[in-house]
Amino acid sequence: MNTIDQLLEASKQALNNQMIELKIADEPAFFKLMVSSGLSGVIIPALNLSHYSERFNQKAQGVIYQFMDKDLKQQRLIQKLRALFMKNEIDFIFLKGTKLKSLYKETYMRGMGDVDVLVRSDLDVIQDLFKKENIHLETRSLAHDHYHTDDGLIIEIHPSIHNDFNPKYQGYFKGAWEHVTKVSDYEYTLTPNFELVYLLYHLAKHVESSGIGLRSLLDIGIYRLHYEKEIDDVLLFKTLENINMTRFYNTVMLLNQKYFGLETKPIKEDFILSDDDYTVMTNYFVTSGIHGQGETFNPMAPRLAASTNKGKSKFRVLMRIIFPKMRDARGLFPVLNKHPYLYPFMIVYRNFKLLFLKRKSSIYKLKALNESDRNREEIINLFDKMGIY
Structure with missing residues (x-):
């Protein structure tokens, strides 16, 4: 197996709760690819490190420690924000990474850059609250307000989610608060159908603007399987057709089958990708890395x-x-x-x-x-x- 095939096989075994005992031919190349693809948190905990070199083990343990340390800080921040919004009676929804983290076996397995929150509030009110908590405003824009904490964590406060997207999709995403379920007094979550489409389009946006790693594809597969019984496929199909995303959805579901062995069925049962298309797509995703930060990728x-x-x-x-x-x-x-x-x-x-x-x-x-x-x-x-x- 080449390095890409080994990476995908290791991911499948880890997601299947198996101990990984693959013989890795090129440890430096495997390690670099694992990190740039965003799969370190999934693979490293399942590796039988006794099969690999001391150098590889040291680097792997260093990476997973960083994942755990950052995740612990982010979980504390999430709880702090939850308590702050509750106390001040502000409606809020945790978006993207914060939600996706909770669907993995352990939250640290899914790395996250920032904590994204959709709020139903005047943003100046949020700024005043955060100022008292030593959470510092860095930039403001139409899409979100960007904050940072003293220990280097990032928060993005969104007044809406439709500003993140191509204007032609505003009609659908502008009504986010019409597609929510109440979690507690002031905390809400997006309904599975709406959130799946939101995550899918956010993924497409990153494909166009910078590039994505393999973990970003895995996120969609993990989400789909977690909410399998709650997703209305008839409604999902109509929505995807209306916003012209059916083929992209089918592609993502099929790649989750091939890459990670997940039972994610495309809406169109007979949907296929040619071997050439599969190879080109795989090379593109692997080369681009998370957020287009692959070493040889042209952003x-x-x-x-x-x-x-x-x-x-x-x-x-x-x-x-x-x-x-x-x-x-x-x-x-x-x-x-x-x-x-x-x-x-x-x-x-x-x-x-x-x-x-x-x-x-x-x-x-x-x-x-x-x-x-x-x-x-x-x-x-x-x-x-x-x-x-």
């Missing part, structure tokens, strides 16, 4: 092929990066929310920084954009086959 490649840039020349895409729309600029410069007339000055300031203070980074991105143009059609075809568009 500009999916952006150039994204649906919002489809059909646009490389020059037009570059101009949109240099001169972002007001909506996007407000995310970069929250001051524009109150003073939109400052837009020209903020753009001059931003481009001055990119040209002189972040020169190396800007040159790298320009080169990456140029290289991306060479295989743009290839990625567009890949996205088509996945069902992204």
Whole structure:
């Protein structure tokens, strides 16, 4: 087996509660791939470390300790936020990673970057509450307010979820509070049908904007199986058809079968992927890594092929990066929310920084954009086959 096949086999065994005793031919390559794919928390606890080198064991134990330590801090923060919102009678919903963590055998197995919360409240009220708790506001945007704690944890407070998505999907995601179940006095959770579609589209968004690791695909499979009895497939099919995501859903379910051995059936029973399509998709997901941070991955490649840039020349895409729309600029410069007339000055300031203070980074991105143009059609075809568009 090659390294990718070994990684997938190790994942299957771990998810099946088996001890992993695979003979790993290239330990450094396996370790690097495991980390970049986001599967360390799943695989390492199931490894029989007596079969591997001392160096491999030391690195694996170091990674899993970091996972456990961060998870413990995040769980404490989640409880703190829950108590704070309850005390102040603020309706809230924990989103994405916080919810997905709870579906794994142990919460530390699923790494998480930040704690996302949807609230039904004035954001200035949240800011005042957090200030008293030494939770510091970093940036404000239309999509969310970004906070950090003294020990380095990140919180994103969302006034809505539809701002995270392509405007054509706003009609569906704007009504999030119409698709909730009450957990306790002020805590709610999204209904399984609605949340599955939300997670699926969020995944598609990351495929287009940066890239995803294998764990992001596993999240959807884990969620689907956990709520199998509660999901209304007839309603799900209608929803996916309405927002043109049926093929992407089928692709994700089929890949969960092939990658992880999960019994996640596509809505279309006879849905298949050719061997060539499967290989190309697998290489893309493995290379991109979590949030497009794969070592050899070009993060500009999916952006150039994204649906919002489809059909646009490389020059037009570059101009949109240099001169972002007001909506996007407000995310970069929250001051524009109150003073939109400052837009020209903020753009001059931003481009001055990119040209002189972040020169190396800007040159790298320009080169990456140029290289991306060479295989743009290839990625567009890949996205088509996945069902992204």
